[in-house]
Each structure stands twice: as C-alpha cells, then as structure tokens.
Amino acid sequence: MTTDNKIQANHAHAFKDDCVFPPEGDLKIRWRAVQKHLLEAGGDACLITTTVNIYYLTGMVFTGFIYFSVEGDPLYFVQRPIGYEGAQIVAIRKPEEIPDLLKARNIPLPKNLFLEGDQITFSELLRLATTFNPENSGNATTILRKARMIKTPWEIGQFRISAAKHAEAYRTIPSLFEEGMRDIDFQTEIERQMRKHGSIGIFRTFGGNMDIFMGSLLTGDNAGMPSPYDFALGGGGMHPCLPIGAAGEVIKKGNSVMVDMAGNFTAYMSDMSRVFSFGKLSEKALDAHKLSMEMHDRLMAEGKEGIACADIYKWSLAMAEKAGFGENFMGLKQQAKFVGHGVGIEINELPVLMERSKDLLQSGCVFAFEPKFVLPGTGAVGNENTYLITETGIEKLTVLAEEIIELIG
Amino acid sequence: MTTDNKIQANHAHAFKDDCVFPPEGDLKIRWRAVQKHLLEAGGDACLITTTVNIYYLTGMVFTGFIYFSVEGDPLYFVQRPIGYEGAQIVAIRKPEEIPDLLKARNIPLPKNLFLEGDQITFSELLRLATTFNPENSGNATTILRKARMIKTPWEIGQFRISAAKHAEAYRTIPSLFEEGMRDIDFQTEIERQMRKHGSIGIFRTFGGNMDIFMGSLLTGDNAGMPSPYDFALGGGGMHPCLPIGAAGEVIKKGNSVMVDMAGNFTAYMSDMSRVFSFGKLSEKALDAHKLSMEMHDRLMAEGKEGIACADIYKWSLAMAEKAGFGENFMGLKQQAKFVGHGVGIEINELPVLMERSKDLLQSGCVFAFEPKFVLPGTGAVGNENTYLITETGIEKLTVLAEEIIELIG
CATH class of the missing domain: 3.90.230.10 (Creatinase/methionine aminopeptidase superfamily)
Incomplete structure (x- = not known):
C-alpha cells in the first residue's frame, strides 16, 4: 500500500478475492481532501485513531494513530498488529511516544491539533491532548466526515x-x-x-x-x-x-x-x-x-x-x-x-x-x-x-x- | 418494569419467548451496587447514556439518560422511542432540559457528577458537563464496570x-x-x-x-x-x-x-x-x-x-x-x-x-x-x-x- 507494500504483503494470504487495496494515488486524493478541510478550519495537524478513519486513510485497519499535518504524507504509528513495516510506519507501544518520535523526524509539534472529538471517548481525547499539549484543538471528526462525503x-x-x-x-x-x-x-x-x-x-x-x-x-x-x-x-x-x-x-x-x-x-x-x-x-x-x-x-x-x-x-x-x-x-x-x-x-x-x-x-x-x-x-x-x-x-x-x-x- | 410496567406493555408483542424483563428487586440490587461505588468514589450523582449501561440499569434500551443520585431510585429521561410512560420516566427532546426537570422535582443539582468518560465521546461529555456545570466530575464508566462485574x-x-x-x-x-x-x-x-x-x-x-x-x-x-x-x-x-x-x-x-x-x-x-x-x-x-x-x-x-x-x-x-x-x-x-x-x-x-x-x-x-x-x-x-x-x-x-x-x- 501507499509508498510501501509490506502491509499488503503481511496480509496477502488472507485476502484472495476482491482484496483490493486502494492504489496510492487514490489514497492521496483522500489525504489532500482531509488536508484541505484541515487548513480551512485553521488546523496544523490531526491525529486519527478510530477504525473507520484509519481504514479511510490507509485502506487497512490497525490499532494505533495516524499523524497528519497540512503538508506531506501521513505517518502511521502502529500498536497492533506487530510486524507492519514501511517508510511511513512506526511501531509504538503507547501514544505518549509520538511527540518524541515526531521531533526525531524534525516535525514540529502542532499548535492547533485536531482530534476525533465526536468519535473517541473523553478519556482518550484527554490523554492525547495531555500528550501533545497544543495551544488549540479542533474537531477532526468534522474534517473527516466532510472529506469522506x-x-x-x-x-x-x-x-x-x-x-x-x-x-x-x-x-x-x-x-x-x-x-x-x-x-x-x-x-x-x-x-x-x-x-x-x-x-x-x-x-x-x-x-x-x-x-x-x-x-x-x-x-x-x-x-x-x-x-x-x-x-x-x-x-x-x-x-x-x-x-x-x-x-x-x-x-x-x-x-x-x-x-x-x-x-x-x-x-x-x-x-x-x-x-x-x-x-x-x-x-x-x-x-x-x-x-x-x-x-x-x-x-x-x-x-x-x-x-x-x-x-x-x-x-x-x-x-x-x-x-x-x-x-x-x-x-x-x-x-x-x-x-x-x-x-x-x-x-x-x-x-x-x-x-x-x-x-x-x-x-x-x-x-x-x-x-x-x-x-x-x-x-x-x-x-x-x-x-x-x-x-x-x-x-x-x-x-x-x-x-x-x-x-x- | 420496575415501579411501573408500561415500558414492558409497550413492547409486549415483540418479546414472546425468553423475554424476560428483570424483576424490580433485581434492578434494585444493581442500583444499590452502583450507588455504593459512587459514594465510595465521592460522587453525588451519575448521568448514564450508553446502551449497555442503560440496559444494565433498566433491562431495556432507550436513547436518553438515566439520572441517579446516591440515594433513591433512578429517573429515566427518554428521547426515543416515543410513548414510554411511568412514574420514573420523563420524556425529553435534549439533555439540556434535565437540570430544570430535576429542580422541578426538588432534586438539587449534583456538585460531583459522574459521567461515562471511558465510553461517551469527548463532545458528548463536554455537552453534559456544560449543561450541569458541576464543581467536580468523575468517571461513571469505572463505577458501572465495577458494579457490573x-x-x-x-x-x-x-x-x-x-x-x-x-x-x-x-x-x-x-x-x-x-x-x-x-x-x-x-x-x-x-x-x-x-x-x-x-x-x-x-x-x-x-x-x-x-x-x-x-x-x-x-x-x-x-x-x-x-x-x-x-x-x-x-x-x-x-x-x-x-x-x-x-x-x-x-x-x-x-x-x-x-x-x-x-x-x-x-x-x-x-x-x-x-x-x-x-x-x-x-x-x-x-x-x-x-x-x-x-x-x-x-x-x-x-x-x-x-x-x-x-x-x-x-x-x-x-x-x-x-x-x-x-x-x-x-x-x-x-x-x-x-x-x-x-x-x-x-x-x-x-x-x-x-x-x-x-x-x-x-x-x-x-x-x-x-x-x-x-x-x-x-x-x-x-x-x-x-x-x-x-x-x-x-x-x-x-x-x-x-x-x-x-x-x-
């Protein structure tokens, strides 16, 4: 998938018939749509963790997070399953590791981070907000629902x-x-x-x-x-x-x-x-x-x-x-x-x-x-x-x- | 059900076989368990809205809220379906109506309100917290999971x-x-x-x-x-x-x-x-x-x-x-x-x-x-x-x- 096919390879035995992973070009249309809505709403970045939005953005399901600023391609921080590999994929145990992993890639932490406020629980959102401590926060659910429309x-x-x-x-x-x-x-x-x-x-x-x-x-x-x-x-x-x-x-x-x-x-x-x-x-x-x-x-x-x-x-x-x-x-x-x-x-x-x-x-x-x-x-x-x-x-x-x-x- | 059987009557045609509604005495055991855990955690009241916890507390599913202080029996604020009637049942259109409905029943608003922080979305919790504006708030999910154990x-x-x-x-x-x-x-x-x-x-x-x-x-x-x-x-x-x-x-x-x-x-x-x-x-x-x-x-x-x-x-x-x-x-x-x-x-x-x-x-x-x-x-x-x-x-x-x-x- 996307710039690296190892996630597909990992699951290749399982998906025989219509197992169609979206081509990279199609995913890019989605990423750009999300980025356009994010920019319009004044966001710097979004952090996505719900199954439906992860599937939308990657054509796959994993437990973890997608970090995504208004420019460039998303990074996938994967907790489970183990064994996913690729240029965009970073294995993590918990979301608290993400800020340091971004800094190590010279990615500045966002001032206005969008989280899935209409989908993730209060406790989950609070944990992410505490981890990133942005100046402002917006609703990524709205952004993603607009893009997915x-x-x-x-x-x-x-x-x-x-x-x-x-x-x-x-x-x-x-x-x-x-x-x-x-x-x-x-x-x-x-x-x-x-x-x-x-x-x-x-x-x-x-x-x-x-x-x-x-x-x-x-x-x-x-x-x-x-x-x-x-x-x-x-x-x-x-x-x-x-x-x-x-x-x-x-x-x-x-x-x-x-x-x-x-x-x-x-x-x-x-x-x-x-x-x-x-x-x-x-x-x-x-x-x-x-x-x-x-x-x-x-x-x-x-x-x-x-x-x-x-x-x-x-x-x-x-x-x-x-x-x-x-x-x-x-x-x-x-x-x-x-x-x-x-x-x-x-x-x-x-x-x-x-x-x-x-x-x-x-x-x-x-x-x-x-x-x-x-x-x-x-x-x-x-x-x-x-x-x-x-x-x-x-x-x-x-x-x-x-x-x-x-x-x- | 409970002190009033009209919810059961409302659905009676649909549940023929094992349709067993819990007897009132059994619900009371659950209510008292929740109240015990709530009291131990320092809460005055909880407001419950997830399907699983509503089912646990009533033996029924509705869209709405259960308000429940550390003493007495819960009140059911029902948005949908229409037509539910009973001493504990209050029809509402939105949760913002609940504080006034409580006051009209001489029920003081809670100082420490517990909400289902590990289950409802950030936006839902924020809306309820704004509506009730309690001094403190705790996690009703923890309380309910302990009781349900x-x-x-x-x-x-x-x-x-x-x-x-x-x-x-x-x-x-x-x-x-x-x-x-x-x-x-x-x-x-x-x-x-x-x-x-x-x-x-x-x-x-x-x-x-x-x-x-x-x-x-x-x-x-x-x-x-x-x-x-x-x-x-x-x-x-x-x-x-x-x-x-x-x-x-x-x-x-x-x-x-x-x-x-x-x-x-x-x-x-x-x-x-x-x-x-x-x-x-x-x-x-x-x-x-x-x-x-x-x-x-x-x-x-x-x-x-x-x-x-x-x-x-x-x-x-x-x-x-x-x-x-x-x-x-x-x-x-x-x-x-x-x-x-x-x-x-x-x-x-x-x-x-x-x-x-x-x-x-x-x-x-x-x-x-x-x-x-x-x-x-x-x-x-x-x-x-x-x-x-x-x-x-x-x-x-x-x-x-x-x-x-x-x-x-």
Whole structure:
C-alpha cells in the first residue's frame, strides 16, 4: 500500500478475492481532501485513531494513530498488529511516544491539533491532548466526515462491487420463503445468503446507541413499532436488549415484508430495501409503493450537483402529503425526519436528506434514498436505493427490479 | 418494569419467548451496587447514556439518560422511542432540559457528577458537563464496570439460558461440515445455527477498535495471524476492513478448526470455544489440547472467592512453559497477555485474567477462561469455558464435551 507494500504483503494470504487495496494515488486524493478541510478550519495537524478513519486513510485497519499535518504524507504509528513495516510506519507501544518520535523526524509539534472529538471517548481525547499539549484543538471528526462525503474513484468502484453482490443476494430471497415462517426465520436465511455472497457481516454506524445486526426485516404491524434508534424504520426486535427489526412475527397473508439488509460486501456499503408480499396487498399499500417508485423516478430526473439535500426531503414529504400518505411517511407513531443519508464505511455518513440540512449534492456523493410508508394491517412499503452523483447527473447503483414481489409459500 | 410496567406493555408483542424483563428487586440490587461505588468514589450523582449501561440499569434500551443520585431510585429521561410512560420516566427532546426537570422535582443539582468518560465521546461529555456545570466530575464508566462485574441472580439466570442454547447450537457443528469447505463457509453455516437457536446476533465489546462479527473460526496457520484487535487470537479475516478470524482458507486434513462464537442468546453472553479436526491432529497438538483441559480442571479445583486473577494467568503461563508450549500460548508471533476475561452485556468485562490485574475473584463473577495454543501447521487448540464464582466455589456454565471432535467430510 501507499509508498510501501509490506502491509499488503503481511496480509496477502488472507485476502484472495476482491482484496483490493486502494492504489496510492487514490489514497492521496483522500489525504489532500482531509488536508484541505484541515487548513480551512485553521488546523496544523490531526491525529486519527478510530477504525473507520484509519481504514479511510490507509485502506487497512490497525490499532494505533495516524499523524497528519497540512503538508506531506501521513505517518502511521502502529500498536497492533506487530510486524507492519514501511517508510511511513512506526511501531509504538503507547501514544505518549509520538511527540518524541515526531521531533526525531524534525516535525514540529502542532499548535492547533485536531482530534476525533465526536468519535473517541473523553478519556482518550484527554490523554492525547495531555500528550501533545497544543495551544488549540479542533474537531477532526468534522474534517473527516466532510472529506469522506465525497467518494474517490476507487471508493466508487467498491460501492459498485457491493451493489452488484447485494442485488445477487436479494435475487435469492423469493426462493427462501416458506409459509409459516416467522420474520426472524426468513431473515436468518437471507443473512446466510448475504454471507454466501461475501457479506463481511459487520454494520458500522456513526454515533452512539445505533446498534443493529446486519439489517432489518419488517412484516405487518411490527413495521410501525417505534425503536430507540435513529434508523428510518423501527420494529420491536427479538429481545429487549436490541429493540429493532424482526420481532418473531409469523408472516401473514396480506402483509408486506420489507427487507433492508446492509450491502457490506466491501468496506463501502450499499443500502437497498425491497418489498415482498405474502398474498396480495391492499390497493392502498400498492399505491403507496407506487408513490415511492415515483419519488425515485423524480430523484433520477432531478438529482445532480448543486441540488439541496433539504429540498429532496421537502418534495418527498410534500408528495407523500398530497397523496394522503403524510401520516404513513417514514413511520407511523414515530416518524423519521429524514428520507435518505450518505453511505460509505459507515451506514450513516453525510449528507443527510433532511429539512435542516445545508448540504448540496456534489459529484462523488453516494447516498441512500428511502421513501417508505408504514400501513396499519399491512406493514412497510417503498424502496431504498443507493445513488451516486456524477459530474453530469445521477446514477442508481442498486439496480434490481423494484416492483413488489409476491412470495409463494 | 420496575415501579411501573408500561415500558414492558409497550413492547409486549415483540418479546414472546425468553423475554424476560428483570424483576424490580433485581434492578434494585444493581442500583444499590452502583450507588455504593459512587459514594465510595465521592460522587453525588451519575448521568448514564450508553446502551449497555442503560440496559444494565433498566433491562431495556432507550436513547436518553438515566439520572441517579446516591440515594433513591433512578429517573429515566427518554428521547426515543416515543410513548414510554411511568412514574420514573420523563420524556425529553435534549439533555439540556434535565437540570430544570430535576429542580422541578426538588432534586438539587449534583456538585460531583459522574459521567461515562471511558465510553461517551469527548463532545458528548463536554455537552453534559456544560449543561450541569458541576464543581467536580468523575468517571461513571469505572463505577458501572465495577458494579457490573458482580452479577445478580437474574443476570446469572440469563447466562444459564445463553450457555444452554450455546451448547445446543455447537452440538450441530459436526453435521455442518463438508470436505472442501473454506473456513468462512463452515462459519456461515454455524452462524445460521446460532441464529436458529436464538442468537441475537450483535457482539458488544468495551473499548474502541474492537470490531468483530459474531465470533471467529480459525483453521491452520491462519490461527497464528496477528490482528489489530485485543482478542485472544487473531486471524487474517476476509477483507482488509475487518482483519480478524476466518480468511477464506480451505479446511485441510490434519488441521484443527477452533470455533469461538459469542453465545449471545440473551443480553448476557456466554463465551465458549471448542476444537474440531479434519483428520487426525499431530501428537503435539493433542498434547497441547490436553494441557488446556488440565488447566480447566485446575481452575475448577482451585477457583473460588478470593483467588487473585493475576495468579490464574501466572499458573497458566507457567504450566504452558513447563510443558514446552510457552511459544504457542495465546498466539504465536503476537501473544495475548491474558488468559480470560469477565463476560456479560459486553464480551470483555471485568475482571481480566492477566498479570497486572489486582482483582480477586468474587461471588457473582462470571468470566471466560481460554487457555489456547497455536501450533504451526495445525492451527489452534484448547477450550474456552464460561465460569461462575459462587459463595462456595466455582461452576462451569458452558457444559459441553471438551475433547477434540473429528469432522467427517
């Protein structure tokens, strides 16, 4: 990787298939983006330690720190695993060693050091601040989230891999259904197919208290159950320690089944929901699903650089209200206040398609759009797709039939 | 729940089987334990917001805060989900509302407020500290981890449910094997069985950078691959964004297969590893496995209240070295410096069985003991079991045959 390939070599046996490390040029695009935002925010340097940001900056995961000033390439201070070697790599036991190691390289200590204040714990940040004792400190989380919002060519390629496998795995769904199944039984079979198609399994989220396992499958009135989490829909869950998603409900005739499993076939997740039905759904439910498809059509027609994320939320809500589905939009009792969100290494990146967003769509944005409706007695309908904003318009990455598919028991 | 059952009623449809909410008396034991530690540390009150600690204190998950002084019962300030009602429950939109809500209840604001400094982000803690502006602040993470180290009767019952289902799921493992399978294929089938037996799926860990998906399955030399994480063993993983566990290796004749999947069938995880072999293992590998079993026997004979956790690590290491397996103990190139750890709502709770631990085993401790060996050309051997310290001795919770089971292709 980067200027030295020994990290790759170290792990070469393990990554056979799509094990694609980002080329150095692609990493440099990311480094320069971070440096640009850092400079704009008045920072001299940042020190990065969270898994997601280390992966973003290196294409690898290690326990340790990345030190990164506004000029030049980053240094990797690695605690674990042992054995990493390379020009940019310095083995350390603890972060307190870093200042002396920088001085030994004639790198001045930063006056304004940015740390990941919205991601690392209070104790961790205090330890780093005490170690570096900068005059000022800023929030590296903001910087990194801004940089990560605009995906690089290699990252976009990873989304394409995820989205294609995601669609392949979803194509197996109708064959997995049997009459009498509970939601969790159906989900378990879908999880297995996701894994067989290469799902890495873990579901990375930004922010505290956002637990979920692989995704959700909602049928019937469980789709309207409020959850503690800030996902689009809720569901009661199988246990009080994880009150989200499938709740052990038998899938009943006339009910919808919404499948929303994360497409984590690479580090870059595609997000896609599709709707199935056991028997026929009510006309009202079919109308609501059609409305969701119309919203996707509108996004495909109008989505491009410069469009305000807030506007997409506003016209989605307006279309829902005009069609008489305002009370069903994005939940029932508890309605999500967004209709989409950036995706990437985490499922909830920037931008957020919500009323108070100030972001404009930019080339390189990858985001999920998920206008959904919950209908009492039926369940959830509406699709979710992942889109890419290009220099010339918008592209749908999650290409898979969008009509409701009837399950045969 | 607790003094008011409306939270339970709210979710009643979702939790059919083992949905057991802790009885009020059991929660009170926990509240009093937290209050005792808080008082000893000089705190007036604590404000809790992480999922794991909210679950510990209430038996439920919500987004919000628990305010808790050294006397009386806690108050729940709930942001999400909507609709929770009860004497102890106050709906809020943001934490800045809490001080006035306390004053309205004639509760004086704390002079020394404890916050979860090792768990919540710097920004979150700063926001709460600004809101409450206490004279002093302490670390609620330490308090909660100490309290959670000693399990209550209801919590111990939850471990028993997890351990029994864990064993049932593991019994299916030999039937899932087929010659030519890769480690990840075998793991996928085991994951499915875990889910069919009721696994909740998520794998909660304490501390940053501890990603893992459901557990690990290690075969052959992949068992010796260093990982970035602080788990007992490593493994290269399937993708650079999650370098842990199964690596896509075909399971070969003469290799071991160590299965170490988290037993999260309730919120309280049992931890158990068992070893399988495809064909016969070398005499050396069988000897090492036997040595691990002897260590478990010694723990069963000597384990009781008052034993130093450090001593268990020391005699395990000494037994390994005496038998000539010092270089194979807990890894190869990168060796874990512990031989066990507390388990509970998170997989890595207190106490830790390591040299510098100052903890003594106490009645109510539940911990995993996992003396493992990695042998070049074979893989990992050695069992992991979960133990409970009782008033009179020690009990093994993960009861399942411990000999290596030969897989038939």
